[in-house]
Each structure stands twice: as C-alpha cells, then as structure tokens.
Amino acid sequence: MSAERPIRVVVIDDDPEALALVCVKLKGHPRIEIIATGSSGREAIQLANSQRPDVMVLDVMMPILNGLEAAARIAQVFPSIGLLMLTSDASPESIRAALRAGAKDYLDKSSELFRLADAVQAVDARRERNQV
Numbered sequence: 001m002s003a004e005r006p007i008r009v010v011v012i013d014d015d016p017e018a019l020a021l022v023c024v025k026l027k028g029h030p031r032i033e034i035i036a037t038g039s040s041g042r043e044a045i046q047l048a049n050s051q052r053p054d055v056m057v058l059d060v061m062m063p064i065l066n067g068l069e070a071a072a073r074i075a076q077v078f079p080s081i082g083l084l085m086l087t088s089d090a091s092p093e094s095i096r097a098a099l100r101a102g103a104k105d106y107l108d109k110s111s112e113l114f115r116l117a118d119a120v121q122a123v124d125a126r127r128e129r130n131q132v
Contacts, residue, residue, distance in 0.1 A: 006033035007124045010051055012044040012067070013037075013059040013086070018109065022057060022086065022116065029117045041065030048074045048081055055123050057116075059109075060087035060098065068101045075102025082127030084119055 009032055013019040019037055026032045036047050042065045044058055056074065058067040071083045085098040090108035098106045104123040107115060 004031065007031055007120060008033055008035045008051070008054045009057060009120060010034075010036045010038065010044070010047045010053040010055075011057045012039065012041070012047070012062075012070070013057075014039045014062040015059070018059065021113065025113055025116045026057075026120065029120075032117060032120055041067060041070030044070040045073055048078050052078070053081060054127065055082040055084060055120050057084045057086055057120065058103075060085055060089060060094065068097055071098065071101040071103055079128050082123035084123045086116075 009026060011019060011022050011034060013022060023034055023037065026034055035053055036051050038044055038047050041062050044056060048056060058071055060067040067085060071085065074081055075083060083103045085103040085106045086109055087094065088109045095106050104126050105119050107119055
C-alpha cells in the first residue's frame, strides 16, 4: 500500500489556528499530500475546480458560504472529490446535514482530530473514482 500515489488533500477552515492544526496533523502522514488550503466556502469551490483534489477537509461554520453549502455544490459538480466535514458542532442534526450535503465522514474538531489522517484515508477509499 505504501507504493500508492499520495492522497491529494485540500483543507478549508476560516480559523487560521484550526487550519494550521489540521495541516500539522496531516503533514507527517506518508500517504497524504496537502496541495492547497483556503478559508471560505467560496475558496473551497474554486480550489475544487482548479486543484481537483482526492479529498477536501471542510470546516462547517464559515462566513459567506458555509462548509455545508460548499460541500453540496462540490459534491454535485465534482462527485469524485471525497468530502470530510470538520466542526465543533457534532449534533445529530449537523451530522445528518453534512451527510445530506455529500460528506463521506464527519469529525468533531474538539475531540476527534486524532482520527484525522485515518478519516482522510477512509474518505479517499469511499469516494467515486469513475467520475472525473
């Protein structure tokens, strides 16, 4: 498995500290390559279009265009991009909304960051590869 190509990841979070923490958690992993970062749902859509990552890690709560709205648009236009939602609101309603928007997984920022690299790999394994 280590000979596989890296999982190309884009990370989106409007909180610079959270963005940096997510990047630190992923950078040391041998199969994960962070190819871009952004700070808004609008940037997420632009980066999905320009970078065509394997996986996008999206914060839910962002100004202008939140992560759920961005996820729904990205999932519709780019179904081959695996979406992983990351937030501090892990309520059942929020989780259902993320899954309805097209997310493959959902992590609670405050308690599940230790699972981040594993979750990125799981989302990559479950995404639709037959779409370009």
